[in-house]
Amino acid sequence: MMEQSGGERKRGPVFRIADPKLKALRDKLGRGPEKNIFVTSGVSFDPSLYQVFDGDKVEAMILTTRLGAERLQRSHPNVRVLVGGDDKMVDLASAMTMLRRELGVRYLLCEGGPTLNGYMSRAGMIDALVAMIRKEIDQNIAIVKAANLKFD
Numbered sequence: 001m002m003e004q005s006g007g008e009r010k011r012g013p014v015f016r017i018a019d020p021k022l023k024a025l026r027d028k029l030g031r032g033p034e035k036n037i038f039v040t041s042g043v044s045f046d047p048s049l050y051q052v053f054d055g056d057k058v059e060a061m062i063l064t065t066r067l068g069a070e071r072l073q074r075s076h077p078n079v080r081v082l083v084g085g086d087d088k089m090v091d092l093a094s095a096m097t098m099l100r101r102e103l104g105v106r107y108l109l110c111e112g113g114p115t116l117n118g119y120m121s122r123a124g125m126i127d128a129l130v131a132m133i134r135k136e137i138d139q140n141i142a143i144v145k146a147a148n149l150k151f152d
Contacts, residue, residue: 011049011050011051012049012050012051012052014036014051014052014055014057014058014060015034015036015058015109015111016034016057016058017034032104033058033059034057034058034059035058035059035060035061035103035105036052036058036059036060036061037060037061037062037063037082037099037108038050038060038061038062038063039062039063039064039084039090039092039095039110039112039116040062040063040064040068040090041064041065041067041068041088041089041090042062042064042065042067042068042069042071042072042081043067043068043071045062045064045068045072046075047060047062047072047076047079048076053076053079059080060079060080061079061080061081061082062079062080062081062082063082063084063090063095063099064081064082064083064084064085064090065083065084065085065086065087065088065089065090066083066085066086067088068081069081069082069083082095082098082099082102084098092119092120092123092125093123093125096108096125117129
């Protein structure tokens with residue numbers, strides 16, 4: 001069970017394991033702190049608007065391009081920033097390799113819209129998909145078709 005902590009002052013959930021037994025299992029397996037990683041070009045992203053960067057419940061960081069990292073490190077020097085691309089886009093394949101090598105990330109839950117999911121699907125990087133159906137249903141269906149996923 002994942003817990004979303006919501007707040008009125010700031011946006012966005014903080015995804016973390018809430019069940020004490022699952023937390024104990026995670027500790028026993030030596031998985032280390034939970035991580036929330038934001039993937040963005042960094043051009044207009046403002047971490048001060050998101051509560052996940054305020055607390056100590058998870059390790060929050062931003063994966064962005066070199067230009068995004070330069071801007072974020074000037075405006076938010078206390079936020080951990082990872083560089084995963086030189087141009088306007090994060091290179092997801094090399095970023096996933098970097099997350100595994102540098103942070104020991106073995107399992108990754110990505111929450112994103114049609115842009116992130118579309119890129120990951122085209123790169124063959126989706127093992128499972130949980131779709132939240134909203135008014136943008138056509139975009140979600142396109143992602144499922146592009147990933148060639150089957151429903152049980």
